[in-house]
Amino acid sequence: MTETLQVSLWRGGRDGRYVGYEVPMRANQTVLDVVTWVQRHLDPTLAYRFACRVGMCGSCAMTVNGRPRWTCRTHVSKVAAKGRITIGPLQNLPVIKDLATDMQPFFEKWQAAKGAFAPSRTRNDEVAHIKPGDAARKTADAGIECINCAVCYAACDTVRWNADYLGPAALNRAWTLVNDERDAGNAARLAAVAANGGCHACHSHQSCQEHCPVALNPTASIAGLKRRTLQAYLKGEIKP
Amino acid sequence: MNVRLYVWQRTTAAIMAPLVLVHLAVIFYAMRKGLAAADILARTRGSVAWAAFYGLFVAAVSIHAPIGLRTIMTEWTPLRVRYCDIVAVAFGLLLFGLGLRAVAAVVLP
Numbered sequence: 420m421t422e423t424l425q426v427s428l429w430r431g432g433r434d435g436r437y438v439g440y441e442v443p444m445r446a447n448q449t450v451l452d453v454v455t456w457v458q459r460h461l462d463p464t465l466a467y468r469f470a471c472r473v474g475m476c477g478s479c480a481m482t483v484n485g486r487p488r489w490t491c492r493t494h495v496s497k498v499a500a501k502g503r504i505t506i507g508p509l510q511n512l513p514v515i516k517d518l519a520t521d522m523q524p525f526f527e528k529w530q531a532a533k534g535a536f537a538p539s540r541t542r543n544d545e546v547a548h549i550k551p552g553d554a555a556r557k558t559a560d561a562g563i564e565c566i567n568c569a570v571c572y573a574a575c576d577t578v579r580w581n582a583d584y585l586g587p588a589a590l591n592r593a594w595t596l597v598n599d600e601r602d603a604g605n606a607a608r609l610a611a612v613a614a615n616g617g618c619h620a621c622h623s624h625q626s627c628q629e630h631c632p633v634a635l636n637p638t639a640s641i642a643g644l645k646r647r648t649l650q651a652y653l654k655g656e657i658k659p
Numbered sequence: 660m661n662v663r664l665y666v667w668q669r670t671t672a673a674i675m676a677p678l679v680l681v682h683l684a685v686i687f688y689a690m691r692k693g694l695a696a697a698d699i700l701a702r703t704r705g706s707v708a709w710a711a712f713y714g715l716f717v718a719a720v721s722i723h724a725p726i727g728l729r730t731i732m733t734e735w736t737p738l739r740v741r742y743c744d745i746v747a748v749a750f751g752l753l754l755f756g757l758g759l760r761a762v763a764a765v766v767l768p
Contacts, residue, residue, distance in 0.1 A: 580734035613662035615740070620660045620730075645665070652662045659661040 424499060426453055428465065429507040433514050437505065450490035450498065451479050454506060454518065467518035474632065477568030481518050482507040487573040489566075489632040509573040525569050525586070532589035533611045536596060537604025547601045559598035562591045562640045564633050571627035571637055583616030587627035587637035590618050594640035597647060610657045613648035621645075664726050671723035678716045703765045710766040717758030725751035 422444040427437040440457050451469055458465040469479035474492040481490050483498050484505050498504060512520035529535075540547065549556055571587040572578055578586050593612050596602045612618045618641045627637040651657045689699060703709045729747035733740055 577734070615661045617661065619662055619665040648662050649666065652666065657662070659663050 422502070424453065424495065425503045426457065427503075427505040428454070428457060428518065429514075430465075430517055431514075432516055435514070435517070437507070444495070444502075448495045450481070450483050450488065450493045450495060450504070450506060453495060453504065454481075454490065465518070466516040475566060477566035480509055480568040480570045480573070480632075482509060482573065487570040487630055489568055489570065492632065509569055511573050511575065511578045512569065520569075522569060525572055525588070526567075528585045528589040529567075529592060531611060532585045532593045532617075533604055533608035534589055534592040534596070535604075536599070537602050537608075539601055539603035549600065553600075555598040555600060558643070559595045562595045562635055562637070565591055565635060566633060568632060570630050570632055574626040574630040576624050576626060577620055577622055581616065581620055584620045585612065585616055585618075587621075587641065590621070590644055591627075591635065591637040591640040594643050597644065606656065609644075609648050609651045610659070612644050613652060613657050614659050618644040618648060660726075660730055664729075667722055668726045671719040674715065674719045675723065678712065678719070681712070682716070700765060705768045706766055710762060713762045713766070714759070717755060717762060721751045721755035721758060724754060 424442045424444050426440045426442050428440060429435055430438045440461055442453050442456050445452065451472065454465070454467050455469075458467070467479070467481070469491060470476040471478070472491045474489055477489070479490045480487060482488075483490065483493060484500065486498075487509055488498070490506075495504060506518065508514045508518050508520045512522065512525060515521050551557075551560075565588060567588065569588065571591075575584075575587055577584045590612060593608055596608060597605055621638070621641045623638055623642070625638045628635065628639070631637065648657065652659070688694075725747040728750055729743050732738055732743040732746060736743075738746075
């Protein structure tokens with residue numbers, strides 16, 4: 420007889436509820452496998468989001484037993500408690516339906532933090548020569564592998580409490596650009612992250628680095644932004 | 660919180676840190692020596708040094724605490740930021756007034 424997993428999935432929008440399902444246990448089964456099995460065998464109306472299934476695209480993050488996780492790289496054996504697992508949408512984001520959240524506020528804050536690269540050269544100029552060993556490049560590299568999954572955003576207490584807070588991912592992105600010597604947008608970027616809701620709103624609870632699936636440390640990036648904006652403010656380069 | 664409030668809060672914290680240590684040392688000294696209120700007042704009345712010490716303390720507290728209170732209010736209450744600003748400023752003025760009154764009570768001759 421096949422062992423089964425007792426799965427509770429969030430169904431509906433903001434005012435939805437958890438619904439129980441029985442899913443066969445498999446070897447090396449991921450949480451995303453479980454959700455997919457429910458949709459394909461029990462209820463095709465189940466809404467969720469995924470793309471690459473290998474931990475690169477950042478699409479499939481959900482709340483698993485109370486913790487935000489990337490579901491495609493989370494094994495059921497690691498998180499199931501006595502054969503039970505509860506899967507909900509990411510917190511701190513509006514629920515569209517079931518396990519799919521609206522990522523718009525998350526990406527709008529990337530824009531607000533000036534998270535887009537501002538080129539200092541044109542295509543007609545010579546390519547910039549960046550030494551991989553430069554201190555600034557190393558600092559940028561430390562935070563560059565973000566996959567935009569919003570796990571840190573969902574885990575952050577300050578995001579929960581302060582609707583204006585830009586959040587760990589957007590600030591981490593800003594920090595990588597602040598340390599990118601090819602970028603020409605730092606005046607506006609530092610002003611953006613030094614305003615209300617910027618890096619100084621962070622309480623350094625470090626939930627972001629605790630939950631980040633690719634082991635980045637946005638708290639350290641935010642600390643870097645605090646130092647850099649403080650210097651810029653004291654020099655009169657930015658005015659909040 | 661923005662960088663301007665951050666600078667004020669961190670600066671006042673840096674000012675208060677040594678002042679708190681001196682304040683605690685004074686309390687321990689007064690307790691161990693068994694100083695009565697009259698003995699303490701005899702030392703503090705007319706003292707410019709104690710007036711400056713606790714005057715600076717009061718000023719730093721009156722700036723530091725309202726910034727923290729504002730953050731708590733903006734995060735944990737449904738009040739608009741504008742109202743939180745007003746309450747924080749009023750709280751700071753209250754602390755400053757009460758603090759200066761206390762300092763005056765022990766240093767004015």
